[in-house]
Amino acid sequence: MSRIGYARVSTADQHTDTQVERLKAAGCSPVRQEKASGKSREGRDELAAILDFIREGDELVVVKLDRLGRSTRDVLNLVHELEERGASLRVLEPEFSTGDGTGRILVTVLGMVAEMEREFIKERQRAGIDAAKAKGVYKGRKASVPVERVRELASEGCGATAIAQALGISRMSVYRALDGVVASSE
Numbered sequence: 001m002s003r004i005g006y007a008r009v010s011t012a013d014q015h016t017d018t019q020v021e022r023l024k025a026a027g028c029s030p031v032r033q034e035k036a037s038g039k040s041r042e043g044r045d046e047l048a049a050i051l052d053f054i055r056e057g058d059e060l061v062v063v064k065l066d067r068l069g070r071s072t073r074d075v076l077n078l079v080h081e082l083e084e085r086g087a088s089l090r091v092l093e094p095e096f097s098t099g100d101g102t103g104r105i106l107v108t109v110l111g112m113v114a115e116m117e118r119e120f121i122k123e124r125q126r127a128g129i130d131a132a133k134a135k136g137v138y139k140g141r142k143a144s145v146p147v148e149r150v151r152e153l154a155s156e157g158c159g160a161t162a163i164a165q166a167l168g169i170s171r172m173s174v175y176r177a178l179d180g181v182v183a184s185s186e
Contacts, residue, residue, distance in 0.1 A: 001057040001058060002029070002054075002058045002059070003026065003027050003029070003058070003059045003061050004028060004029075004030060004031075004032070004050055004054060004058060004059065004060050004061065005020070005023030005026070005028030005029075005030070005032065006023075006031070006032055006033070006046070006047060006050060006060060006061070006062050007019035007020050007031060007032070007033040007062075007063070007067065008034055008038060008044070008062075008067045008068075009035050010035070010036070010037050010038060011035065014035065016033040016034075016035075019067065020033060022063050022092060023062075023092075026092055028061050032046040032047070032049060033046065034046040034047070037070075038067070038068070038069050038070040038071075039069075039070050039071060039118065040069075040071060040074060041069065041074055041078070051078075051081060054082065054085055054087045055085065055087065056085060056087065057087070058085075058087045058088075059087065059088050059089070059090050059099075060082060060088070060089050060090070061089075061090045061091075061092065062091055062092070063091075063092050063093055064091065064092070064093050065091050065107065065110045065111060066114040066117065068089070068091075069111075070114050070115055070117070070118040071111075071118075072114070072115045075107065075114070076108065076111060079098050079104070079107055082098070083098070088103075089103075089107065091107075091110075094106075145167075145173045145177055146167060147177045149167060150167065150169075150173075150174055150177040151177065151178065153166065154174075154178055160178075
């Protein structure tokens, strides 16, 4: 039986050092780590690699459940995949394993809490952005699409595909840029 550690942080300026130390102290070898969002499994190559090579009797170990994921559905799907391979999930804080019935119940409850926490973070972020906008401090991301040029080409009779190719942008970006024009001309 192998104990495979998984450490994850969300942003490039965060570090996995503390998680890696705890996982190694818990007997994990190897310990895979990555810097990626936990809102979905997309782009989490280290986790995908673990799932590719985990075998019957192995244990995937994380320090906290939210390091595995912030979506209850993703976490439960992951636990299901582990169970199908005869492997289990162990969480160090609070200590539990999906190898028993209580652990499976706990993973569901804690997964829901992690998802709620993610929603709270998004709400606080939105409130902060709204407050900054009200003060005139936050202007948003700089436009990456030359909206005026898109509208100019459209007024010259160019289609969305031609505009997208000429400007090196997606057709969806063209449609978004023209959305205000279409709505105002109706």
